[in-house]
Amino acid sequence: MEIGKVPETVLKRAVFQQIRTKREEILTGPGVGEDCAIMQLGPDEVFVLSTDPITGTDKDMGTLAVQITANDLASAGAEPVGMLLTVLLPPSADEEMIRRLMGEVECACEKLHIQVMGGHTEVTAVVNQPVISVTGVGKAKKGRQVTTGGAHVGDDVIVTKWIGIEGTSIIAKEKEEELLRHFPAELVAEAEGLSRFLSVVPEAMIAVENGVTAMHDVTEGGIYGALWELAEASGVGLAVEKEKIPLRRETEELCKYFHLDPYRLISSGSMLMTAPDGHRLVEALKRAGIAASVVGRCVAGEAKTVQNGAGTIALGRPETDELYKIVTVQNSTK
Numbered sequence: 001m002e003i004g005k006v007p008e009t010v011l012k013r014a015v016f017q018q019i020r021t022k023r024e025e026i027l028t029g030p031g032v033g034e035d036c037a038i039m040q041l042g043p044d045e046v047f048v049l050s051t052d053p054i055t056g057t058d059k060d061m062g063t064l065a066v067q068i069t070a071n072d073l074a075s076a077g078a079e080p081v082g083m084l085l086t087v088l089l090p091p092s093a094d095e096e097m098i099r100r101l102m103g104e105v106e107c108a109c110e111k112l113h114i115q116v117m118g119g120h121t122e123v124t125a126v127v128n129q130p131v132i133s134v135t136g137v138g139k140a141k142k143g144r145q146v147t148t149g150g151a152h153v154g155d156d157v158i159v160t161k162w163i164g165i166e167g168t169s170i171i172a173k174e175k176e177e178e179l180l181r182h183f184p185a186e187l188v189a190e191a192e193g194l195s196r197f198l199s200v201v202p203e204a205m206i207a208v209e210n211g212v213t214a215m216h217d218v219t220e221g222g223i224y225g226a227l228w229e230l231a232e233a234s235g236v237g238l239a240v241e242k243e244k245i246p247l248r249r250e251t252e253e254l255c256k257y258f259h260l261d262p263y264r265l266i267s268s269g270s271m272l273m274t275a276p277d278g279h280r281l282v283e284a285l286k287r288a289g290i291a292a293s294v295v296g297r298c299v300a301g302e303a304k305t306v307q308n309g310a311g312t313i314a315l316g317r318p319e320t321d322e323l324y325k326i327v328t329v330q331n332s333t334k
Contacts, residue, residue: 011032012032045140047139048077059174063107071271074204077212080112082116084135085105085119146208148214152236153300156279157240157278159218160290163262167260174326187253194269200271213275213276219266226272245263
């Protein structure tokens with residue numbers, strides 16, 4: 001199989017069809033596009049859980065591990081509370097590497113008021129660079145949780161901040177020396193600094209108070225992959241205008257240089273949302289200093305299309321995200 005997400009058809013056959021044991025406490029289980037499980041423990045509150053590995057880069061791994069998991073929890077309308085970490089290290093690791101990773105983790109946790117609840121740390125020859133897997137735990141009031149599959153026909157489609165900012169930041173940090181030979185230092189520095197926008201926790205909390213019906217963190221597969229997953233989970237079609245999808249100049253420049261598609265670039269930090277009145281939600285986000293744009297609407301049927309000046313793009317199942325082509329594949333051949 002190709003590096004990246006396991007194809008949807010394989011997921012359905014080899015994973016979902018094997019999961020048959022059910023419990024009544026589990027309100028939301030595994031499904032296409034769903035990043036979180038939701039479990040009810042009391043009459044008024046639910047626990048929301050998510051798990052994710054960080055494998056694409058060893059730069060700022062601790063920060064990314066916390067932020068990406070917190071983003072998944074936030075996309076379900078939950079307040080992130082705690083995290084369990086599994087850290088797998090190659091034999092070349094030393095104490096300084098571990099100290100740096102955990103320092104990054106704690107710094108990110110402090111900003112989001114999240115506690116590391118426990119975990120496991122191991123040196124193993126199975127990996128050739130550090131791997132961090134995080135299980136996040138959040139909480140939400142019963143009835144206030146949000147799923148990827150909550151969109152309805154007629155809802156507006158909203159994208160927060162800009163697509164591709166995670167991939168842009170990672171590429172800029174991994175390829176800094178090469179990029180500085182071709183681009184102004186200011187552009188490279190700004191591309192690296194886009195990591196400051198990776199948390200979607202603030203916009204998720206605002207969205208829950210302003211009529212959001214579905215949320216999905218834009219990660220592997222980029223905005224095209226996220227659009228497909230949200231539509232599949234919700235059972236709706238999509239009509240999106242490409243020119244309305246927000247894109248930073250730094251992302252455009254780096255993607256053009258490395259022959260990447262910015263619309264398929266890994267995009268943590270950007271949240272895909274739907275709401276009956278998307279413009280009202282966008283205004284609420286902008287009042288909080290968070291950029292957002294209405295990019296289309298949910299429609300009846302199964303068609304998922306992006307309209308641009310050259311015609312119509314029919315979205316397909318998410319492909320391997322573009323980040324791996326420049327970071328993972330090239331790094332593995334060093």
